């Protein structure tokens with residue numbers, strides 16, 4: 189794999205297809221080219237050869253060593269694009285969790301990492317980032333096979349994004365100053381930040397490596413010991429990067445990786461009396477449970493990054509060509525299995541029919557295909573459960589009286605994978621279930637509006653508040669609407685904008701934590717006041 193420069197990586201990482209080249213051609217229809225051709229110089233056949241030779245580490249990582257689960261239990265991981273077995277992965281239980289917590293606590297109390305100078309921690313994190321980069325092809329391939337993500341996405345976004353996050357977090361830690369309060373002349377008020385201690389990080393299957401890096405970067409750089417529980421479906425990159433962290437010089441016990449069931453082992457971590465912080469990315473129902481677990485146990489700090497039903501508002505004066513390409517990308521990228529997916533397309537009535545036609549056309553770029561082919565834009569659903577859920581929602585949309593475009597589920601049957609094609613519903617009212625509930629599949633609900641106020645009301649009429657966008661050439665109009673929309677990340681004339689320098693998280697039932705940027709460090713540190721009388 190070769191990387192574009194930082195700017196390009198940042199662009200591709202969270203950027204939109206909205207960028208235009210010198211000839212003012214949308215390169216994004218072209219997201220394909222940007223994500224695939226620009227970021228991987230290997231062909232499908234070369235990726236396949238590499239996959240055939242891949243040796244997968246499938247054990248847990250506890251106290252600096254790869255180990256089997258205490259009771260020898262395993263869980264089989266499958267490639268969702270083919271249904272073939274990838275590995276029997278250690279399925280850790282309560283005993284393993286307790287051993288990992290004890291090791292993490294011992295490492296923390298020893299000060300071997302927590303009291304190491306910020307500069308020394310920076311050096312290890314940066315070395316780790318370099319090792320991730322040296323092994324980028326392998327990580328991209330693992331993530332592609334484990335999650336069913338097209339290789340162009342993992343080479344173009346997930347892996348370079350994770351590397352950038354670890355490097356950025358490491359580089360930040362020796363540049364964050366603490367504070368002296370403005371007190372009277374005979375006192376000194378020191379305001380310092382100290383690591384929480386032992387932190388559990390529980391992450392989902394849709395962006396396993398990205399969300400892992402968003403947690404591990406600031407948590408480890410701050411001096412905590414971390415126990416990472418990957419999603420049961422997708423543990424492989426988490427396991428692999430732990431060994432690279434050790435190689436970079438991270439002391440034993442500071443990072444533990446425990447693949448295992450969320451409902452038992454994950455819940456055990458969340459109720460553990462010796463874990464100080466819990467950082468979570470996943471669904472809103474599980475996020476609510478974690479807050480309860482915290483209250484039932486030791487009031488550990490809980491930071492949640494949860495679900496979404498994000499509004500994408502298009503005014504009649506927008507650059508409609510650009511907005512239509514972005515609307516398709518916003519909903520269908522990663523097969524719609526994206527927390528910030530722009531699943532509610534809120535369109536000004538006067539352009540509704542013309543714009544829907546343009547989005548239907550743009551959706552053709554998001555047909556599912558072979559994930560090992562760098563030209564493929566969309567992979568399969570992660571598993572049978574998710575596939576069935578999405579099909580149920582398509583039936584619900586039909587039964588709610590909406591008009592449907594697309595949705596043939598008999599796609600690519602020879603692959604053995606669970607593929608769905610993009611679905612666009614029109615005639616949607618925001619009160620319908622397909623407009624209110626997170627589908628987590630390639631299903632777009634188009635909702636018309638007449639006035640700006642109506643657009644704002646529709647956008648905010650949701651239990652979620654994660655992402656969204658506004659499209660208008662009138663910047664005053666766009667910004668006045670932006671001010672009213674209650675979401676954590678909002679694009680103006682772009683979708684999925686942002687990079688590591690800005691925080692990412694939700695309002696309302698989309699969560700309370702913030703990943704990325706310097707603000708992420710707030711979730712992994714306690715503020716401490718030391719008051720000195722002279």
Ligand code: NAP
Nearest residue numbers: 392393418419420449450454455470471474493494495527
């Ligand atoms: P999920 O079912 O909530 O699972 C997330 C993680 O929690 C998995 O590791 C899971 O383990 C674990 N878990 C399940 N039950 C648990 C319990 N009782 N106690 C402790 N841990 C438990 O979510 P998902 O289906 O993997 O991911 C999709 C969801 O994540 C969507 O709602 C999406 O919007 C959200 N998401 C949010 C963001 C964001 O930044 N806001 C980013 C990505 C995804 P198992 O795998 O073993 O069940």
